[in-house]
Amino acid sequence: MKIIIINGPNLNLLGKREPEVYGDKTFDDYFADLQFRFKTVQLEYFQSNIEGELIDKLHEVGFSYDGIVLNGAAYTHTSVGLGDAIKAIETPVVEVHISNTHQRESFRHVSYISPGAKGVILGFGLQSYDLAIQSFLEVH
Ligand code: DQA
Numbered sequence: 001m002k003i004i005i006i007n008g009p010n011l012n013l014l015g016k017r018e019p020e021v022y023g024d025k026t027f028d029d030y031f032a033d034l035q036f037r038f039k040t041v042q043l044e045y046f047q048s049n050i051e052g053e054l055i056d057k058l059h060e061v062g063f064s065y066d067g068i069v070l071n072g073a074a075y076t077h078t079s080v081g082l083g084d085a086i087k088a089i090e091t092p093v094v095e096v097h098i099s100n101t102h103q104r105e106s107f108r109h110v111s112y113i114s115p116g117a118k119g120v121i122l123g124f125g126l127q128s129y130d131l132a133i134q135s136f137l138e139v140h
Contacts, residue, residue, distance in 0.1 A: 001040065002065045003136055005031070005129060007047040008054055008073035008082075014098075022098050023125055030126050038133055051075055055085045062089025067136035069129055071096045076111050083112035094132040097122035 007027065010017060015026035031045050046057050054075065061068065062085075070093050072082050086093045093116065100123030101108040114120050119135060121128045 001067075001136065002042045002044070003067040003069065003133060004044040004046060004057075004061050004065055005034075005069045005071075006054060006057055007045070007071050008075045009049040011071060011073050012047050012049065025126060030129070034129065034133065037130070038137075041133065041137070043133075051079055051081060055081055058082075058085045058089055058093075062086075062091045065091045067091060067133075068093045069096055069132040070094070070113060070117075071098070071129075072111075072113050076101075076113050077107055079112050083116055086113060087116040092118040092136075094118055094135055095120045095122075096128040096132045098125055098128055099123060 011027060014022055015024055027045070027047070035043055048054050048057070054072070058068065068091050070086070072079065072095070075082050076095070076097070093113070095111065095113045095117040111120070121131045121135070124131060
């Protein structure tokens with residue numbers, strides 16, 4: 001089982017960035033925990049602040065991997081390109097967000113990713129990623 005986590009802009013600053021919203025753990029530390037917890041899964045991680053690089057990565061993995069866990073971050077709310085990309089590929093995408101975007105500003109209530117996603121998990125902190133990975137293991 002090959003699953004990739006793809007994180008969008010500013011998520012490289014997790015741990016430092018608005019810790020009251022996103023927590024104080026770095027993604028690298030959290031990713032090491034995930035690898036420990038999901039030993040049977042071949043887990044990969046990619047992050048970019050550049051919209052086109054995220055789209056290129058979706059194209060690269062989207063016909064061979066078993067699952068994609070995508071936190072498009074701010075591009076979730078703006079990017080027709082990301083939305084089109086997940087509809088263009090074959091690998092199912094689970095959309096995740098650390099925060100509950102529906103409790104936040106109204107511009108965060110819109111997602112261009114959700115219409116093409118297999119499912120959406122948000123508001124559980126970093127645990128949102130755990131739940132997304134579990135969904136690939138338990139739902140067939
Ligand atoms: C986020 C929510 C987005 O609105 C925001 O732009 C992010 C992170 C989340 O994980 O809660 O960068 O995707």
